[in-house]
Amino acid sequence: MKPIRLKISGLNSFTEEQVINFELLTEKGLFGIFGPTGSGKSTIIDAITLSMYGKIPRNSKDFINTDSLSTSVVYEFEIGVGTERRRYIVERNIKKDLKNGGYKTTLARLREITAEGEKVLAEKEREVHQKIVEIIGLTAEDFTRSVVLPQGKFSEFLKLSGRERRDMLERIFGLERYGNDLMEKVRKVKNEKALLLGMVNGELSHYEGVTEEALKEALAKLELLKEEEKNLSAEREELLKEREKLKEIWERQKELNQFLEKKRLLDEKASEIEVKRGKIEKARKALSVKPYIDSVEETEKKLLLNKKELEKHAKELEEVSAQLEKIEKDYEITFREKEEKIPLLIEKEERLKRAIQIRDEVQRLSEEREKLLTEYKNLESNIKRLEEEKEKLFLSIENLKKNIAEKEEKIVSIRISTEEKENVFKAFELEKEFERVKREREEKAHKIEEIEKLVEKQKGEHERIKVILAEKEEELQKEESSFNLLEVQKPLSSEELFNFQKELESKRLKLIEAQRNKELEEKLEKTLKEVLEEREKLVKELEKTEREYVEKGKALDALQKEIEEIVRKNMAGELAEGLEEGMPCPVCGSFHHINLAKKVDEKLIEEKKKLERDLRTEREILQEKLIMLKSQLSGFTAKEEISKAELEKAKENLRGIDLEILRKEIEEMEVKFKEEKEKLEDWAKEKEEKEKVLKRLKEEKGQLALEEARIKERLQKDLKLLEEYKLSFEGIEREYQSLLKELENWKEKLGYANFSEKVGEINQKEKLIEKLREEVESLKKNLEELNIKREKVLEDLNQLIVRKTQVVEVGKEKRSVLEKMQKELDSYSEGKDVKKYLEEVQKERAEILQRESFLKNRLEEERRKKQEIESKKVSTLENQILLTNMLKEQIEKLELSLSKEGFKTKEEALSFVISSEEMSEIEIEVKRFENEYTSLVANIERLEGFLKGRQIEEEHWNRLEERIRELEEILTGKRKEIGATEKAIHDMKENLKKVEELTKKKKELEHVIDMLEELDKLFQGNKFVDFIASKQLKYITFSASKRLKEISRGRYALEIDSENNFVMRDDFNGGVRRSVDTLSGGETFLTSLSLALALSSHIQLKGKAPLEFFFLDEGFGSLDSELLDVVMTSLERLKKDKMVVGIISHVEELKDRVPVKLIVTPPTVSGEGSKVRIEYT
Structure with a gap:
């Protein structure tokens, strides 16, 4: 893991956000974090651990800055090798829980930075923690014991007990795959094999009875079945031939009997067909009469309906006439009422509207009078308040004047003369300059000594690198010659x-x-x-x-x-x-x-x-x-x-081609191609190996040349720097002597031994005078403000008194107007509520108009309705006469048609009417009967001619069929039995093979399970993990001991005892071995540092990525200058192992030993938090 960037805000002494660019800080391989005690150096380690694991190593509960409500940490880092290298950003925001006390995580997020952009991997506190452990492969405790060593954690790994140390090594080196993981794998495989063995045994149980003897018995049975099947087939063939001879006679005989039966049935049906022929004739005549019957009946129905309609119109006309008369009377009454009342109601409505206007005006004036009364009361109250305020202001002004006079007198009493102040400050500046020059003189002398040592060391290193570079150049020339020779010997090219x-x-x-x-x-x-x-x-x-x-x-x-x-x-x-x-x-x-x-x-x-x-x-x-x-x-x-x-086309394509010659040509070419391909592959492989060697040698040569140039350049710079320092020291020495003499003269002249104390005394008096002057100025400002305020109060008081007089006059005037308007309002309202009275009048007028309009519309509607009914009645009467005449004509036509077709009444004709579908069905049935009968007679004659008296008994035919059927069933059974026996024989042969395979597989599985049982016993109790962990521990101890011997100049070595606990061997004291609990502070530091460096150099994060980063936060103060120099040299060498080392210390001597420094400035009294900046040595 390599740190890239860290952002901190609100954590311990950090308030504003500070950004630490680790890419700049780690570019030289070794860096330091420096600052005074309490500046916030260790907080940087806290921030890294907090961002990744959500907690800080020192288990402090008050880690959020006292001036902040929350803390925020954002940590960006890289991990992995080559194409597997990944970059991540983990961030957390933690807020104070003011309600319940304690803290609450408001944000926890882990992101991966990819070529496509950022991808969020986790967004919950627990998920982020789990993902970090998954990516890095270390818990928070492992991290603070082996990667980032904060205060109090440095020697923890050294003093861990055997079990705790084994668990830590198991996690760090991924040994869990040799412990529980490997045991689980063994048990899983054992269970799988046991399951397979069970399945094999189960399969074998299915093949019970599968033997060679059973197979022989089945083969004998098959032969017997085949012989029986052959005999039955011969008998069946004979019977089939006999059946074939008799078959046609039997079928024609059956066919003749069927036709005779059908003819008998048709003879029985002949009388029914004759009746249906007569029915069709009568139906045809009835159908010719039916249209006349339908016309008469339709007209009779229409006459009956028309009569009912006529009666209905007469009744409606009578009802409408009565209703019309009633409505005419109601309308006349309503019209008279409208003519009399409407004018009076309109006049009353106008008077009431005027009354509403007066009422609104009275209400408005009353509200204004109430406002004036309220204002009058407020004016009385404000005048009283301002009178009291005026008295208070007079008293405050007198007190301020007295206070100002007292402070001005005190300023005069403590003032120091300007001449004395100037002399003291000159001497103080000289004293500061002397101290600065003195420190610079000492630093330059120390630096000259350091540079001289460094120059000697670099000269030796430069000579050593030049020798190695010459050897590497010679090796490179040999390899290039060998490579050129290989290029000449190249076989066929790829093309x-x-x-x-x-x-x-x-x-x-x-x-x-x-x-x-x-x-x-x-x-x-x-x-x-x-x-x-x-x-x-x-x-x-x-x-x-x-x-x-x-x-x-x-x-x-x-x-x-x-x-x-x-x-x-x-x-x-x-x-x-x-x-x-x-x-x-x-x-x-x-x-x-x-x-x-x-x-x-x-x-x-x-x-x-x-x-x-x-x-x-x-x-x-x-x-x-x-x-x-x-x-x-x-x-x-x-x-x-x-x-x-x-x-012809196929022959043309083959013309001129000999297949055998072509095959031989191809075989020869394939052999040649394979040989040439193998030669080219071998040559390419050898070339690739030589290219790798050449590349490696060129890189090594380049690195050596670069290192030689770097050392040479550094040596030249250091020589030049040494010369500059020596010249600078001569100048500073002269300046030091001059300042010392001048300072002694000032002390004798002014009589002060310490000018800084005198300056402090003057500064305190000046601050007090300044404070008194500021207070006087403030009091004068207050006095001026009080005078202005007093004038304002007097002015406001006069304005209020004038306004009070105006309010009284306006109030009297409004009361007079109100009394006059109230009298007018009472005369209009007649003692009622004006608004409601107006609504009643408006409602009455609207109801009269609405009623008159409604009755008028009803009257017109009833008159129109009466006219419509009268028209309908006349039309219906005319239709009655027309239908009566039509009916008479239709009856005459009907009687004529009935007589023509031979029917006495229309009912008789209707009794013979049938539907066209039924008539068609009867006609088809009659026709079908005639055709079927003719066909039957012809077929009977045809079959009788064919048979010519020949006949087969049914019993004989049935016996023949039954025997054939029996033989076929027996044969089918026999063939099925033969097929089943053949299949059983085939299956038995296959099963015999499977039994042989399963028996072999069973023996193999039993052997594997026995071996897995032995492995399971071996892995129980993590014995294998203990073995590997002890091996790893010995390897780490050997590496740590080697580094400890180097640091301690051969005195100390680190070993492990029989219980796998650490012991230190003192080779300068007869090789005596001591427990790590008895070590002094310096010894503990050296041993823990060696062990931590050895452990870190062997850690592979997640078993893949090497550890690239090591942080140390304590211990350097316990070392003397000589030992400190040895330790720092050892840390500087880690750069060659591609390990970045960071140290945190307040030891000044370390500053010049690290190439890059992160300076942490402590928080200030003004509230600014810790600040960081990068400096180069």
Whole structure:
């Protein structure tokens, strides 16, 4: 984790927002935070921890600034390596809970900064804490023990007990995956394997009875079943042949019996059909009469309705006349009332409106008089108040004048002369300048000593770097020569290899295409042969059908001629039957009729016509078949042409291609391609490795050259700086001696040993005089303000008295006017409420006008209604006469129609009327009966001719069918049994394989579970974690001990005892080992620092990102100058390990040892909080 930016406000001594730019602060690798005690240095660590974990390391409850209601911290940091590096911003706002005491978090938010913008990861206090622990991999306690070491926490890890230290190491180094996590994984896998074993055992239980013996028994059973099935099939075939011989006779016999039964039923129905024929005849006659009946009945209905309408109009006319007479009387009364009352009501309304105006004026004047009375009372009160205020102001003015005189006298008594003040201040300035020059002289002497040491050290470092740089240059030249040689030995290029591959792919495609064409050629030749064979069959079928069609045509022509001859003879016979002796023949005219023609039997004609129809049907079927066969032949011809064309195309594509030669060429090219590709890959891999080496050497050389240039530049700067400091020291020494002599002269002249104390005394007197003068000025201002106020009070008092006199006069005048107007109002209102009286008058006038208007409208409406009814009555009477005449004519027409159709009354005719649908149904039924009967007779004759007396007993046929059915059922059962047995045999063979596999799998699982049981026992009690943690602890201890030895110049070393607790070994005292609890402050600091640095350098945050940041806040005050120098040198070396180290101290000696400083200025008495600024050494 690397800090980027921190914003603090309202935390401890910080009030206004302060921004710390860690990117600038950490750019040199080592930085310090300096400031006096209480300035707020440690608050910076508090702010980082508070932003991330919501609490501060020192567990202070009063961490919000006393002048602030809330605190706000915003911390921006980076974490991760390479492409996995991420930047986050965590912020918290914490507010004082004034109501309940304590604090309340009002904002907690964690954001990630990405290329697309900011993304919020958590927005609740608990969620932010969990996410931070997830990202960094450290709890708040781990963080303050290993990354940020605040006051009081520095030696905590050193003194932790074994269990607590193991838990911390487990979290920091992610060892939980070797403890509970690994144990859970083992148990999870063990449970999964146990579940699989259970499943395998379950599957094996399904295959009980699956053995080789069972398989042999099943095979023997199958052979027996097949033999039985063969015998049953032979018997069934014999019976089927017998049934086929008898089948047609049985079916024709059944068909004849069905037709005979149908004929019997139709004979029974014949009398019913005759009745229906008569019903149809009567219905047709009734239908011709029905329109006349409908006309008469319709007119009679209209006459009845018209009569009722006439009676209704007469009654309505009588009612309307009576109502009209009543309304005319009411309207006359209302009209007279309107003419008499309306003028009087209008006059009264005008007088009452005037009364309302007077009443409003009286009310307004009364309100004004009341206001005057109120004003009079207020004036009396204000005059009294101002009189009292005037007396108080006179008294205050006298007291102020007395106070001013006293303070002016005191100023005169404490004043110091101007000459004395000037001399003291000159001597004081000289004294300050002397002290400054003295400090500067001492600092420059110390700095010259430091720079001389540093220059010597840098000279040695510069020589060492130059030697390493020359060695690196020689190594780089060797690698470049080797790389150039490799470039010369390059095999085929990627482009040449790609072109070769393209050529190979082209040949592969050519081979595939040729193979496809070969397969297509063989397929098309086969298809063409099949098409030709089918076409030949179709041609033969077509020729046969054409012959049959011609023969049927000839037969039809002969039959038609025969029918024509029979019909002609039949017509001659019918004509001969009608001839009478002595009457002329209509054909030849002869009167004597000899050798008369005889009629032909109708049955013969019908048979011939039926035969003609059958021939026509057969010929049409043959014609359709011809069309279909010609269409099929056309299709086969087209198919033949297409197949020939495709076959020719396939042969053309194969022309000039030898498949075997092409395959060999491809195989040779594939081998060559593989060899060349492997050569290129090996060459590229070797080149890449050499490029990496070259890049690394160039980078190392560049870093060394940069380091050499940097050291050289720093050495030159330090030499120049040393010269400048020496010249500057000579000048400051001369200035120091001169100032010392001058200061002694001033002390002797003025008689003061300490000018700063005298200046303080003068300043206090000056401040007191200034304060007294300010008070006098303030009192004079107050006196002036009181005089102005007194004048204002007197002026206001006079104005109030004048206004009081005016109010009294106006009040008298308004009272007189009010009395006069009240008398006029009483005369108009007649002692009533004016507004209500006016409303009553207006209401009465409106009601009279409304009533008159309503009756007038009613009168007009009733007159109009009466006129309408009279018109309707006349129209209805005319219609009555018209309908009566029409009815008479319609009755005459009806009687004539009834007589014509043979009905006596209209009721008789109506009894025979049926619907057209019913009539149509009866006609269809009669027609259907006739057609069905004719058809039945023909079919019975046809079947009797076919059977010619042959007959099969039903019992014999049923026995035959039953046996065939029994055999089929037995065969079906046998075949199913054979199929089931075959499937059982197949399944048994497969199951035998599965049993073998499952048995093998069972043994493997049992072996794995045994091993997992052993691992589970090993991991119980976190034994494995303890083992890894102890290894990590030994590694950290070794690293810390190495650093401690370096810092302590070989004296101290750090070890761990048998209980994994830390002990310190003192090699200057015979290697004696001491518990860390017995160490002094300085020893504890050195040991804790070494351990903390070792721990931090090995921390991998979340197991991925290295720790880039280490913060230290205590301990340097316990070290002497020599040891402090060793510690700082050790911290400076951490820059090479890419570790940023920050120290917090008030030790002045450290300031010049760190390249970048954050100076923290303490809060001021005026209320400003701590401030921060960055300085460079």
